[in-house]
Amino acid sequence: MFLKKIFSQDNKEQKVIEGIRRHIKLLCTVCDTFKTAFENHDLKLMREVFDIEREGDSIRREIISDIYQGAFLPYIRPDLCVFVELVDRVFDLIEDTAFRYLDVEIPEEIKGECCRVAFLNTRISEMLLITFEAMLKGDDLREKTLAVRIYEKKIDDIKFVLIKNVHKIPISDFWQGKSLSELISGLTAISDIIEDASDHLQIINVSMR
Amino acid sequence: MKLQEFMTTKIELVDAEAYLYDAIEKMVDRRIRSLVVRFPGKNVHSYGVITARDIVFKVLAKGGNPKNIRISDVASKPLACIDKDADFREAAKIMEDTNIARIFVCEEEKIVGVVSLIDIMDAALIMRARGEDVS
Numbered sequence: 016m017f018l019k020k021i022f023s024q025d026n027k028e029q030k031v032i033e034g035i036r037r038h039i040k041l042l043c044t045v046c047d048t049f050k051t052a053f054e055n056h057d058l059k060l061m062r063e064v065f066d067i068e069r070e071g072d073s074i075r076r077e078i079i080s081d082i083y084q085g086a087f088l089p090y091i092r093p094d095l096c097v098f099v100e101l102v103d104r105v106f107d108l109i110e111d112t113a114f115r116y117l118d119v120e121i122p123e124e125i126k127g128e129c130c131r132v133a134f135l136n137t138r139i140s141e142m143l144l145i146t147f148e149a150m151l152k153g154d155d156l157r158e159k160t161l162a163v164r165i166y167e168k169k170i171d172d173i174k175f176v177l178i179k180n181v182h183k184i185p186i187s188d189f190w191q192g193k194s195l196s197e198l199i200s201g202l203t204a205i206s207d208i209i210e211d212a213s214d215h216l217q218i219i220n221v222s223m224r
Numbered sequence: 225m226k227l228q229e230f231m232t233t234k235i236e237l238v239d240a241e242a243y244l245y246d247a248i249e250k251m252v253d254r255r256i257r258s259l260v261v262r263f264p265g266k267n268v269h270s271y272g273v274i275t276a277r278d279i280v281f282k283v284l285a286k287g288g289n290p291k292n293i294r295i296s297d298v299a300s301k302p303l304a305c306i307d308k309d310a311d312f313r314e315a316a317k318i319m320e321d322t323n324i325a326r327i328f329v330c331e332e333e334k335i336v337g338v339v340s341l342i343d344i345m346d347a348a349l350i351m352r353a354r355g356e357d358v359s
Contacts, residue, residue, distance in 0.1 A: 128233065138229070145354060162353035165346045169230065176234045 027086035031095070032151065034078040038102055039144045041071050045109050046140040046205075050133040053116065064113035071106040075099055094219045101212040105140075105205055112201030119194040122184050128177050129202060132170055136205050139166040146213050150220050163213040167206045174203040225356075227315055228308045230347045231329045231337030237262050240272065244283060244290035244298060247274055258326055260335060261299040267333045272301035275325070305330040308337070312347040315339050 045067040052061035078099050082092050121129060146159035177199050186192035236254055238247050240263045247259055261272040278298050283290055304327045306315055315327050319341065329337035351358045 131233065134229075142350075142353065158349070158353045162350045165350055169346070172232065172234070 027081060027084065031078055031081045031086045034074055034081060035095075035099065035102075035147065036144075038071060038074045038078065038099065039140070039147055041067060041074065042102055042105055043137065043140045043144060045071065045106060046133075046137040049109055049113060050130075050137050052113075053133045054130055058117060061113050061116055065110055068106045068110040071103060075103045091219070091223065094215070094222065098212060098215045098219065101208055101215060102143075105208045105212070108201050108205055108208065112198055112205070115194050115198035115201060119191055119198060121195075121198075122181075124184060125177055125180050125199075128173050128180070129199070132173055132177075132202050135166055135170050135173075136202070136209075139163060139170070139206050139209050142166060143209050143213055143216075146216050150216055156217050156220050160213050160217050163210055167210040170203055170206040174199075177203065225312050225347050225351055226308070227306065227310050227312060227329050227339055228337065230312070230343050230350070231308070231339045232343065233337045235260055235335060235338060238274070238295055240264075240294070240296035240299065242295050244274075244279065244293045244295055247295050248279060248290055251276060251279075258338075260303070260328070261295055261301070263296065263301065269302050271303050271328075271335065272296075272299040273303055273326075273328075274299040277325075303328045303335070305335075306339075307331070312339070312344055316344050319344070 045064055048060060048067060049064055051057065052064070079096055082095055086092075087095060142159065142163050146156055146163065149156055149159050181195065181199060184195075186195070234256075236250060236256060236259050238250060238259045238261055240261050250259060251257065257277075258273055258275040261274050263270045263272060274295055278300065279290070282288075282298050283293060304318060304322060304324055306318060306327050306329060308329045308331045319325065319327055326338055326340040328335050329339060348358050
């Protein structure tokens with residue numbers, strides 16, 4: 016509510032809010048691009064993840080600079096910056112995971128579970144956008160953050176199955192094994208950071224009351 | 225929301241002719257409350273299910289020895305199955321009507337997942353958070 020009141024009065028705040036919205040929407044796009052590329056084994060599309068990550072970087076720089084040029088009261092600025100940095104960490108992690116994907120052949124035994132995680136990552140990123148929009152409207156975020164936690168828990172459950180299954184796969188080359196392990200770690204850690212970002216939105220929301 | 229979005233794909237199997245104690249060990253080790261029981265045959269109708277509830281009420285509470293009882297004597301058959309493209313409301317209705325706590329998700333005679341009451345609750349909560357109609 017507080018955010019809504021502020022940004023309706025000042026262009027600087029409006030610009031920051033619009034920037035954060037673009038940043039999270041781009042996060043949904045990158046998750047969806049990753050998922051589609053993974054499902055269809057489309058290497059060209061997977062490389063687009065790198066371009067989207069660069070675009071995300073530039074939006075992040077813009078937002079942080081706008082914040083420190085005077086948008087919002089000083090006490091709220093660090094929290095907003097932490098949120099933006101958390102979203103940016105997701106971009107970085109997706110980029111690393113996409114890079115690993117290009118580097119390694121995914122064994123059939125774990126392909127299905129990996130696809131499910133990629134799909135759930137798109138859903139949890141959409142939920143982060145919904146949470147952000149709800150905060151702007153001044154709605155209670157409890158239900159939204161719970162939905163994020165549910166998605167995170169589901170991905171965590173799949174992670175344990177993946178780890179168990181990957182132990183059964185013979186690895187002939189150390190670097191292939193390392194890349195595969197890092198791909199699984201990256202893919203399943205995306206939701207952890209989105210959960211942190213969603214919790215941070217809740218902190219921002221509460222601190223502004 | 226379709227079932228395949230929130231089903232659990234981790235399914236553990238036991239043979240119908242194994243002893244109940246084997247099933248108990250598997251449940252404890254894997255921290256799960258049900259196992260799919262494999263009877264002779266290759267399609268979905270040759271599977272059954274055994275739950276912690278079956279073991280407690282049908283055997284342990286009656287003083288039965290799980291080391292002497294075959295899983296097939298306690299397991300329920302056939303499995304309650306639903307298509308993976310079905311909606312979570314359909315699953316909830318079947319579970320309510322038949323008084324079961326989990327339903328198996330099938331695709332072309334193959335079990336691809338399981339949906340429990342907690343998964344149904346998760347799905348409903350996510351839909352609420354998304355502003356979609358849950359009823």
